[in-house]
Each structure stands twice: as C-alpha cells, then as structure tokens.
Amino acid sequence: MPLAAPGSHTVPQSRTLAAGPGWVVDDVVCTAGPGDIAFEERHGWTSIAAVIDGQFIYRAAQGSALMAPGALLLGNPETCFECGHEHSTGDRCIAFRFAPELVEEVVAGMADVRTTHFARAAIPPLDRLVPLFHALHGLTGAPDPLHAEQAALTVLSTAIALDTDTQEATPDARDLAAAAEAARIIRADFVEPLSIGALAKATGTTRRRLSRAFRRAIGVTPWQYVLNRRLDAAAERLRSTDANVLDIALDTGFGDLSEFTRRFRARFGFPPAAWRKRIRA
Numbered sequence: 001m002p003l004a005a006p007g008s009h010t011v012p013q014s015r016t017l018a019a020g021p022g023w024v025v026d027d028v029v030c031t032a033g034p035g036d037i038a039f040e041e042r043h044g045w046t047s048i049a050a051v052i053d054g055q056f057i058y059r060a061a062q063g064s065a066l067m068a069p070g071a072l073l074l075g076n077p078e079t080c081f082e083c084g085h086e087h088s089t090g091d092r093c094i095a096f097r098f099a100p101e102l103v104e105e106v107v108a109g110m111a112d113v114r115t116t117h118f119a120r121a122a123i124p125p126l127d128r129l130v131p132l133f134h135a136l137h138g139l140t141g142a143p144d145p146l147h148a149e150q151a152a153l154t155v156l157s158t159a160i161a162l163d164t165d166t167q168e169a170t171p172d173a174r175d176l177a178a179a180a181e182a183a184r185i186i187r188a189d190f191v192e193p194l195s196i197g198a199l200a201k202a203t204g205t206t207r208r209r210l211s212r213a214f215r216r217a218i219g220v221t222p223w224q225y226v227l228n229r230r231l232d233a234a235a236e237r238l239r240s241t242d243a244n245v246l247d248i249a250l251d252t253g254f255g256d257l258s259e260f261t262r263r264f265r266a267r268f269g270f271p272p273a274a275w276r277k278r279i280r281a
Helices: 100-108 127-139 145-163 173-189 196-203 207-218 222-240 245-251 257-268 272-280
Strands: 013-020 023-030 041-043 046-054 056-060 063-067 072-075 079-084 091-098
Touching: 013 145, 023 145, 046 127, 046 145, 056 072, 063 173, 063 207, 072 145, 091 100, 091 145, 100 145, 127 145, 127 257, 173 196, 173 207, 173 222, 196 207, 196 222, 207 222, 222 245, 222 257, 222 272, 245 257, 245 272, 257 272
Parallel strands: none
Antiparallel strands: 013 023, 023 091, 041 079, 046 072, 046 091, 056 063, 056 079
C-alpha cells in the first residue's frame, strides 16, 4: 500500500474474518504515521480491538489511552473516536463488533455487572490476557466459525469484567508522549540491554516520572514491558519455526536458558518445549 502524503488521512484497511448473528470479527491494518492527520471515526456497535502489533493513541469519550500490543481498545456504540500515530507508524488489530442485544445478553449473565457501556477507553496488556491473545492468532487465517464465535464471546465477557476494575489516572500530554516514545524504543531494541535511565534521557524526562507515566499509559512498568516483548517474540519463534529453545532464548534477549524457561513458564503456564507441542497440536 503506498504511503499517504504528509498531512493527509490514511484510512485503515479492514478484512472481515468471520461473522454471525450479532457479532463481526475484522483484521484491521493501519499504515498511518506521524505525518498523517488523525480524523474522527465512529463506533456503530460496541467495539473491542485487540492490538496485535504497533502502537497508537486512542481518544474516545471515556478518555485517552496509549495502545500497545496486548491491550484491548474499548468503544461504546454510537460514539466518536480518533486514533493518532504521532509517535510511531502503523498497527494491526483484531477488531470485534457486537450488536446491542448480544451485549445485553452477555451482561445479564455476569454477576455484579449492571451496564452495557464501558467506563474505560482501554484495558492495558495484562498477564491474564496473554492466553486470550495467543488464541486470537488462530483467527487471522480462515477461522472455524465456531472458534471465531467462541473467541468473540470470550473477548466481550473478558473486556466487560476487566472494565469494572479501578482505572489509574490518565497521564497528561507530556507524560503520554514520553511513554509512547519509550515504548517505541523498547519495541525496536527489546533484545538489547536497556535501562530506565537511558529511556528517560531519550525521552527528555526523569526516571521516576517516566516509570510513573509508563505504568499509567500502558498498564505495566518499563521492565515488565521489555520482558513481555521478549517473551512474545520467543513465543512467536516457537510457534512458527523449528529453532532450538536455547537459540530462541538468546536471540530474544535472555541471558541463559534457565532464566528463559522460568519466565516463559510463569507467563504461559508451560515450559517452552511443552508449549510448542501444545500450540501445534
């Protein structure tokens, strides 16, 4: 796809993966960057987008959020929003849309939930979302309709449940920009040794302020974000290649096999070799 001219609108490209009564799943790829102008869009149905790659700033009636891989974007029906790429280029999301009657049906079956509207703009990339995101990779090809429907219902109920948790204060524009730039650096260099001091210097802020802003904007600390990027990269290598586990560990930034195995098992529930067999079964 050709790049848009500076100051123009870049419209995301959407491909429907599956659909059923009251739900639709789309693969959405955006190539917008810092030179593109964010423009107003509108959620028709309740919308939840799982960020698979890239990062962007999402602005909605509920607030603003820095969207990064592993996060869930939350959109209420018939509301306007913007997605800006001031600090990086491109993203990819698996986007779910739900009709009002389906949302009401799911909410009616959940304890202590009384509203069908989201209070938050996003759910950060929490560890408890890891199994869900890895299951979503199976939707990017030609998904089985039953699998797609189950994934859609799981995404909806999970987002509703997590939305009831307490939300930290949204960082101001300066802190949001610093967090976005730090996340961009981490995504580009996560296999290299990194420090909060170096990230703070690169983003023009202090270590304490960056640590606080990063957690508020993305939901995890810089260290956790680096670790998650390394583990996600290792999981993708395990899924898609036959490389041996030691090489994967070293190539994704881990100092030794024992550390990698311990971290991987804590995040995914299985040692690397066993996880590879399970995911390919």
